[in-house]
Amino acid sequence: MDTMEVRTGDRLDTGNLQLFLQSQFSELPQEKLELSQFSGGHSHLTYCLKKGDVEVVLRRPLAKEAHTIKREFAILSALQPFFKAVPKAYVYVEDPAIIGSEFFLMERKKGIVLDTHFPNDTKQTEKLAHQLSEIMVDSLVELHAIPYKDTPLKKKGKPDGFMERQVYGWLMRYEQVKTTEHAEAVVLIDWLKKQLPSNKEATIIHYDYQINNVMFSNDYTEMKGLLDWERATVGDPLADVGVAMSYWMQADDPEMLVYALGQPSITTQPGFYTRQQFIQRYAEKSGRDISTIHYYCAFAYFKLAVICQQMYDGYIKGQIRDDRFAQMDKMAAVLIQQALTTR
Known part of the structure; x- marks a missing residue:
């Protein structure tokens, strides 16, 4: 799934975020934190955080009143051991001081997402x-x-x-x-x-x-x-x-x-x-x-x-x-x- 440049109204404080990541993941590469955004999402905003060759996904509510992030984190945490297609949930943060809202981090899954057509390099049969x-x-x-x-x-x-x-x-x-x-x-x-x-x-x-x-x-x-x-x-x-x-x-x-x-x-x-x-x-x-x-x-x-x-x-x-x-x-x-x- 491809990402894009973060939309103007959806930008995050990368300074705070980088400090938080360093406190959570002791072996992160030293490279600068790169932030991009996934285009989909109706109730949540989804970002890709990249440092060197390490990538994680951040999910946060689209609106401050949308308190479903904690629930989704709990669902992922409960199901991942049983269903391998579920992304691993890493950490949930309720404190809005870091990015302005609650959020959680999860594994970045990679693969082919199909919607209206196959990729050009796929032989369709x-x-x-x-x-x-x-x-x-x-x-x-x-x-x-x-x-x-x-x-x-x-x-x-x-x-x-x-x-x-x-x-x-x-x-x-x-x-x-x-x-x-x-x-x-x-x-x-x-x-x-x-x-x-x-x-x-x-x-x-x-x-x-x-x-x-x-x-x-x-x-x-x-x-x-x-x-x-x-x-x-x-x-x-x-x-x-x-x-x-x-x-x-x-x-x-x-x-x-x-x-x-x-x-x-x-x-x-x-x-x-x-x-x-x-x-x-x-x-x-x-x-x-x-x-x-x-x-x-x-x-x-x-x-x-x-x-x-x-x-x-x-x-x-x-x-x-x-x-x-x-x-x-x-x-x-x-x-x-x-x-x-x-x-």
Whole structure:
């Protein structure tokens, strides 16, 4: 994953940071500290700190009120011994005196991140796409097999009533931001309430599992890193599958979904699993009953619709001034229709 020059508003005090690093890592090279920034991240800012041949990653909140950094550090610390794709978490710092906010340091994972296309030096084949699909499924199965009760996360998650809290929480959120009454939304909401699954199984779930949050090895034979753990929790594993499927685009999906972020996702290319193939392999590898998976997929699309509707609500109220958000109500409508089709 490439880095860029640190954006003006995101700069850090490298003097304080260098002193802190020297206090934490006794064998650091003497070279000057180099600071760069990763371009992604919606709730956290992510930096690469480099001294000589040593690199570590720093994560800090995007806003001072975003107190999820400590939680993410705890998740990484708990899971790394069980799941090798999790970056090692080194140290969490609550004191804002060093960089102006809390932060933590973690291992820098290196590998290939895929989003809309393969690197130019990769020979693209359907066999390769099939192989990557298998890795995505099998790694999710492996994650869900972690014995969470043997980790510190057993005290942090609230698996009982997970889906009920999720569904009614997102329904309330939709009611707060809807700008018009969609007949399709009324039908979907009624169905979500009436068909709430009774699955009581709980596992570690990533809850943002998508191909562009993954680092593959240079030969594409394994997952080297899985990133962005801020939504991870203990909950229904099929909810995690549903979220993954809402991001897993197919070439025959509605055009507005396929081109929602510009270029289509790499998963629309020949050889990648369909969602049905993904779900079927997950069932075979995990041994789980997937008879209600359509509910989880429909709910995941509904959540994306709510997020789009929230953006549109902010736009028409003047809170968001970017004209790209002027069509978000239409995107929300397409996602609601996709949810209805999926159920």
